[in-house]
Amino acid sequence: xxxxxxxxxxxxxxxxxxxxxxxxxxxxxxxxxxxxxxxxxxxxxxxxxxxxxxxxxxxxxxxxxxxxxxxxxxxxxxxxxxxxxxxxxxxxxxxxxxxxxxxxxxxxxxxxxxxxxxxxxxxxxxxxxxxxxxxxxxxxxxxxxxxxxxxxxxxxxxxxxxxxxxxxxxxxxxxxxxxxxxxxxxxxxxxxxxxxxxxxxxxxxxxxxxxxxxxxxxxxxxxxxxxxxxxxxxxxxxxxxxxxxxxxxxxxxxxxxxxxxxxxxxxxxxxxxxxxxxxxxxxxxxxxxxxxxxxxxxxxxxxxxxxxxxxxxxxxxxxxxxxxxxxxxxxxxxxxxxxxxxxxx
Amino acid sequence: xxxxxxxxxxxxxxxxxxxxxxxxxxxxxxxxxxxxxxxxxxxxxxxxxxxxxxxxxxxxxxxxxxxxxxxxxxxxxxxxxxxxxxxxxxxxxxxxxxxxxxxxxxxxxxxxxxxxxxxxxxxxxxxxxxxxxxxxxxxxxxxxxxxxxxxxxxxxxxxxxxxxxxxxxxxxxxxxxxxxxxxxxxxxxxxxxxxxxxxxxxxxxxxxxxxxxxxxxxxxxxxxxxxxxxxxxxxxxxxxxxxxxxxxxxxxxxxxxxxxxxxxxxxxxxxxxxxxxxxxxxxxxxxxxxxxxxxxxxxxxxxxxxxxxxx
Amino acid sequence: xxxxxxxxxxxxxxxxxxxxxxxxxxxxxxxxxxxxxxxxxxxxxxxxxxxxxxxxxxxxxxxxxxxxxxxxxxxxxxxxxxxxxxxxxxxxxxxxxxxxxxxxxxxxxxxxxxxxxxxxxxxxxxxxxxxxxxxxxxxxxxxxxxxxxxxxxxxxxxxxxxxxxxxxxxxxxxxxxxxxxxxxxxxxxxxxxxxxxxxxxxxxxxxxxxxxxxxxxxxxxxxxxxxxxxxxxxxxxxxxxxxxxxxxxxxxxxxxxxxxxxxxxxxxxxxxxxxxxxxxxxxxxxxxxxxxxxxxxxxxxxxxxxxxxxxxxxxx
Numbered sequence: 001x002x003x004x005x006x007x008x009x010x011x012x013x014x015x016x017x018x019x020x021x022x023x024x025x026x027x028x029x030x031x032x033x034x035x036x037x038x039x040x041x042x043x044x045x046x047x048x049x050x051x052x053x054x055x056x057x058x059x060x061x062x063x064x065x066x067x068x069x070x071x072x073x074x075x076x077x078x079x080x081x082x083x084x085x086x087x088x089x090x091x092x093x094x095x096x097x098x099x100x101x102x103x104x105x106x107x108x109x110x111x112x113x114x115x116x117x118x119x120x121x122x123x124x125x126x127x128x129x130x131x132x133x134x135x136x137x138x139x140x141x142x143x144x145x146x147x148x149x150x151x152x153x154x155x156x157x158x159x160x161x162x163x164x165x166x167x168x169x170x171x172x173x174x175x176x177x178x179x180x181x182x183x184x185x186x187x188x189x190x191x192x193x194x195x196x197x198x199x200x201x202x203x204x205x206x207x208x209x210x211x212x213x214x215x216x217x218x219x220x221x222x223x224x225x226x227x228x229x230x231x232x233x234x235x236x237x238x239x240x241x242x243x244x245x246x247x248x249x250x251x252x253x254x255x256x257x258x259x260x261x262x263x264x265x266x267x268x269x270x271x272x273x274x275x276x277x278x279x280x281x282x283x284x285x286x287x288x289x290x291x292x293x294x295x296x297x298x299x300x301x302x303x304x305x306x307x308x309x310x311x312x313x314x315x316x317x318x319x320x321x322x323x324x325x326x327x328x329x330x331x332x333x334x335x336x337x338x339x340x341x342x343x344x345x
Numbered sequence: 346x347x348x349x350x351x352x353x354x355x356x357x358x359x360x361x362x363x364x365x366x367x368x369x370x371x372x373x374x375x376x377x378x379x380x381x382x383x384x385x386x387x388x389x390x391x392x393x394x395x396x397x398x399x400x401x402x403x404x405x406x407x408x409x410x411x412x413x414x415x416x417x418x419x420x421x422x423x424x425x426x427x428x429x430x431x432x433x434x435x436x437x438x439x440x441x442x443x444x445x446x447x448x449x450x451x452x453x454x455x456x457x458x459x460x461x462x463x464x465x466x467x468x469x470x471x472x473x474x475x476x477x478x479x480x481x482x483x484x485x486x487x488x489x490x491x492x493x494x495x496x497x498x499x500x501x502x503x504x505x506x507x508x509x510x511x512x513x514x515x516x517x518x519x520x521x522x523x524x525x526x527x528x529x530x531x532x533x534x535x536x537x538x539x540x541x542x543x544x545x546x547x548x549x550x551x552x553x554x555x556x557x558x559x560x561x562x563x564x565x566x567x568x569x570x571x572x573x574x575x576x577x578x579x580x581x582x583x584x585x586x587x588x589x590x591x592x593x594x595x596x597x598x599x600x601x602x603x604x605x606x607x608x609x610x611x612x613x614x615x616x617x618x619x620x621x622x623x624x625x626x627x628x629x630x631x632x633x634x635x636x637x638x639x640x641x642x643x644x645x646x647x648x649x650x651x652x653x654x655x656x
Numbered sequence: 657x658x659x660x661x662x663x664x665x666x667x668x669x670x671x672x673x674x675x676x677x678x679x680x681x682x683x684x685x686x687x688x689x690x691x692x693x694x695x696x697x698x699x700x701x702x703x704x705x706x707x708x709x710x711x712x713x714x715x716x717x718x719x720x721x722x723x724x725x726x727x728x729x730x731x732x733x734x735x736x737x738x739x740x741x742x743x744x745x746x747x748x749x750x751x752x753x754x755x756x757x758x759x760x761x762x763x764x765x766x767x768x769x770x771x772x773x774x775x776x777x778x779x780x781x782x783x784x785x786x787x788x789x790x791x792x793x794x795x796x797x798x799x800x801x802x803x804x805x806x807x808x809x810x811x812x813x814x815x816x817x818x819x820x821x822x823x824x825x826x827x828x829x830x831x832x833x834x835x836x837x838x839x840x841x842x843x844x845x846x847x848x849x850x851x852x853x854x855x856x857x858x859x860x861x862x863x864x865x866x867x868x869x870x871x872x873x874x875x876x877x878x879x880x881x882x883x884x885x886x887x888x889x890x891x892x893x894x895x896x897x898x899x900x901x902x903x904x905x906x907x908x909x910x911x912x913x914x915x916x917x918x919x920x921x922x923x924x925x926x927x928x929x930x931x932x933x934x935x936x937x938x939x940x941x942x943x944x945x946x947x948x949x950x951x952x953x954x955x956x957x958x959x960x961x962x963x964x965x966x967x968x969x970x971x972x
Binding site: 392492495496497499500501502503504505506507508509510511512584588591592595596598611615618619622625626629632633634636637640641644 | 670671672674675678679682683685792795796798799800801803804807808810811814815905906907909910911913914917918928929932935940943944947948951952955
């Protein structure tokens with residue numbers, strides 16, 4: 001990641017076309033906690049607590065945060081593997097949240113997902129031709145020989161050999177298997193692909209290859225990505241815009257470059273600060289526990305601003321009031337009282 | 346080398362054949378996780394191999410009984426009541442002058458028919474119910490099914506069999522029905538347990554995202570991944586069913602005479618144990634060996650198919 | 657823990673209740689009128705007699721009324737009266753159950769006493785000659801039909817020692833020697849499978865514990881294999897053994913049916929068998945329910961014990 005990290009300059013990236021592909025509004029997801037004799041619900045884990053974002057056609061939106069911040073839950077809500085407790089997800093003019101299953105199937109063609117571990121997200125007992133062909137068959141798009149042809153096409157598209165189509169997942173390396181996962185996501189010609197920690201389980205050198213593949217595909221096929229990760233460097237490399245999450249809430253938003261260069265929220269600063277400086281050549285950059293203690297549990301989050309227990313700039317206000325997401329100039333936003341005065345709207 | 350690669354879950358080696366044919370050269374073995382073929386099974390699980398052999402003998406004896414048996418199982422030789430083993434009657438005769446060896450062969454038929462029908466039919470039903478139950482774990486479908494299964498499992502096996510046999514009467518068909526009530530919960534439990542595990546697997550999530558219907562997920566992802574434990578439980582169920590059928594016949598509420606059944610032979614021979622012990626020793630021994638074979642096979646399969654257990 | 661115990665016990669009661677319902681409906685699903693079957697043997701039976709008996713037994717009432725009254729009575733232990741001798745079913749069961757329980761407990765003890773040492777010895781030198789032999793012996797023990805083992809025991813002990821168990825039952829309070837003499841052989845026959853299961857489970861459990869980091873640390877400090885085995889590993893390994901015993905109780909309870917017949921022991925097994933032959937439905941119902949209740953109770957105990965040993969289970 002070190003030598004190959006380049007900055008996303010405007011010339012290198014295809015311009016986002018501007019119209020909104022997917023808009024999530026005030027998404028909330030609570031998981032009940034059962035305890036006691038009759039398994040009564042004694043509390044809620046507020047995994048996602050009012051999150052809004054939008055993804056425009058052709059752009060890559062990064063969603064970054066530590067484990068437990070709810071980003072995976074967001075991914076599962078967007079693909080409707082989980083039902084939001086409340087909120088809406090608008091895609092192509094329709095709200096996905098209340099949608100009955102019969103209509104939902106169409107949208108599954110348009111929104112796809114790449115998972116973190118390719119070896120467990122590909123059925124180990126199925127040949128990859130069948131795994132790749134599954135979305136095609138499930139949607140009635142092709143079968144038999146035409147399915148095999150399409151699978152060969154997809155394999156070539158991600159840089160693998162079509163000859164390998166009859167192999168099993170474990171016969172591939174990590175990077176190759178993840179390419180297969182990507183190929184599968186491309187099968188139905190989607191508009192949006194959610195990448196849930198798609199490179200997190202790969203070796204560093206392989207990560208770069210896969211990220212470059214994703215970028216190339218975006219250019220060739222006009223895809224949009226929701227890229228979810230905990231590694232800020234990876235997110236910066238591939239995203240146009242970035243959202244930062246902490247304990248179920250959105251705390252900052254902005255263009256990828258701007259966020260790294262000038263963070264507008266103490267948490268983002270802490271994340272950046274925790275990354276090793278370039279003298280650590282070749283080492284993986286991991287976000288360690290942030291200064292001032294460990295992450296609180298999502299089942300019992302702090303009052304007011306969730307971050308106040310660890311924030312070096314904490315004020316009295318922060319303990320009792322929840323800071324709204326202030327809109328700042330140049331499309332930036334931050335949920336911190338420190339930015340109140342610069343708020344545009 | 347023969348391989349059972351057509352069985353779900355055991356197909357890893359099939360790719361070797363494909364790539365070998367394509368490249369004309371052998372691919373290195375080290376790439377494969379485990380080669381699960383019959384040949385390997387025989388090499389690593391000697392007891393299992395012996396078990397397979399015994400079972401093969403059992404099946405052959407049962408299927409070809411009419412060809413192998415020297416006499417009819419029901420023909421009574423009035424001059425030879427309770428003959429000791431020897432001469433024409435290698436295992437002796439019973440109190441009605443019937444050849445014990447022939448009756449044992451035909452008894453194998455009864456055991457085989459009953460056990461195969463029961464395990465296949467009840468096993469399928471139990472697996473389907475368990476798969477559905479496990480996939481919807483926690484919802485009302487699962488709860489209802491599980492209550493029913495728990496109720497059946499709460500009654501000790503033979504007692505339940507006795508009860509059902511009492512209600513329905515003694516016949517081979519009723520024995521199969523009664524035994525099914527024992528076998529279905531066992532398969533259900535295994536299938537459900539596996540399904541509860543499988544549904545958390547990422548590839549099931551991926552299938553959902555890909556638009557697979559629930560049915561498709563159950564059939565294409567659920568069942569094949571259950572193959573290993575199902576094979577183990579099937580083997581053990583054969584053992585249990587064979588003993589259960591013999592027990593019921595022994596008590597007189599299973600296979601009705603004069604059909605040959607090992608259990609019936611034991612019950613006949615009971616009174617003559619001191620004068621004609623061969624009437625009891627041979628059927629009992631054969632019964633033990635048959636059950637032993639299936640138990641050994643089940644053990645060997647369990648060890649072979651689970652890479653973690655290397656004892 | 658208390659919440660877990662209460663939940664478990666409540667569930668057990670639900671299952672017993674469901675067993676009773678199941679048994680009730682299964683009986684009603686039988687083709688053929690209970691009364692006709694019962695009275696068919698007696699000469700000179702008229703329609704009026706049949707009607708009278710039907711009313712007596714309450715079989716002319718609507719089905720659900722019968723169900724509720726059956727359940728209500730069952731709850732207080734009233735299962736009606738035997739068709740044969742009009743004795744109260746509950747008192748019959750009360751006479752017979754302790755005998756069967758005695759047999760079952762003896763079988764369990766034998767299984768434990770023989771199975772545990774075998775399991776221990778087996779794991780001293782895993783895969784050694786002794787271990788292999790014992791393992792085959794265990795599998796054989798599981799496979800031998802218990803009734804055949806019982807028959808063989810009678811015959812060959814008689815042949816070799818010239819001794820047979822007594823036929824007439826005497827309770828332990830009347831004549832302990834005779835009681836023991838009569839019960840020991842069937843207990844051994846029943847205990848065979850228990851012994852085998854325990855030996856196998858203990859062996860596999862011990863081997864797993866011996867591989868654990870905890871044990872390896874102790875051994876690194878110089879403890880010998882056998883002392884570690886006895887002191888540390890055994891206690892942890894006994895837990896799955898108890899689970900296996902719980903499962904075996906089901907097999908034992910079933911086995912009592914045949915073995916009591918062979919050895920002429922007047923326990924629940926003989927009772928249910930005779931009543932099945934005689935179509936004595938009240939007794940059949942009561943016996944099945946009682947068998948189920950005993951098994952459920954044992955399973956609850958096993959689960960509770962598991963809950964004590966392994967705290968994770970309580971919070972499932």
